[in-house]
């Protein structure tokens with residue numbers, strides 16, 4: 001079949017018509033429905049292959065054994081991760097496959113990406129059937145939801161009765177706040193130095209208190225901190241607010257903080273990091289499904305066609321936290 005693929009030459013998008021081969025063993029073809037842009041909108045100016053990572057699509061063709069291996073059928077709506085994994089290394093077999101030593105990614109190296117009408121999903125793909133009926137826009141929040149699930153439940157080992165401080169109230173912070181409240185954490189407080197009306201509205205929807213700095217709430221202490229800002233000024237104060245044996249999870253790689261090792265040691269605080277969650281997809285899909293109505297009222301979804309990529313990237317850069325920017329190849 002013929003496919004329409006996006007290419008970038010000097011930052012200018014071009015559509016090209018290319019042949020798409022039949023899926024081989026453990027491969028399948030997706031019709032791409034939603035391609036969420038990461039908030040950082042990092043697309044290279046020139047690409048030898050079609051760019052684009054994780055996407056939502058509809059299964060249109062299956063190669064040999066693909067139905068049983070991936071547990072999908074023709075017509076299913078699925079979330080395709082950007083990971084292509086070996087399935088054999090120590091990380092893959094323990095479920096931490098985002099650290100797979102030989103992982104490849106869609107839209108990188110020589111692997112054709114998902115900014116196209118159709119994508120040939122290769123052996124080693126990670127794919128998740130979405131619950132029906134699925135609000136496709138809401139499921140374009142998978143990346144923020146996966147990070148929230150992994151940071152709070154897996155890395156943070158959240159327990160009933162834990163208390164949570166969220167540093168940086170972006171889409172990740174919003175998802176984490178909802179998830180924390182649904183898991184019985186109380187109180188949940190967020191700190192963000194760049195509060196505006198819309199962040200206040202999201203905090204209200206999530207049912208949490210939002211403050212501009214650590215000094216605005218009176219000496220409350222927490223068993224867990226999720227920090228997506230890595231702001232040096234807030235880091236030290238957040239660490240002061242943590243209870244002995246607490247957990248501090250740094251989300252993403254946003255900046256450099258120097259670690260006050262003496263403080264960490266004195267309280268025996270567990271410090272850990274997460275930058276690309278890829279093992280919380282099933283729980284993240286459940287979370288999105290459960291909160292679909294709330295999320296679709298809270299978040300603005302901005303849609304662009306493939307050739308509008310530069311406009312979409314510019315828009316994404318200006319609207320990091322309250323909007324999800326999506327390319328819709330087949331619209």
Ligand SMILES: [Zn+2]
Pocket residue numbers: 085086087088089090091092097100101102103
């Ligand atoms: Zn592996």
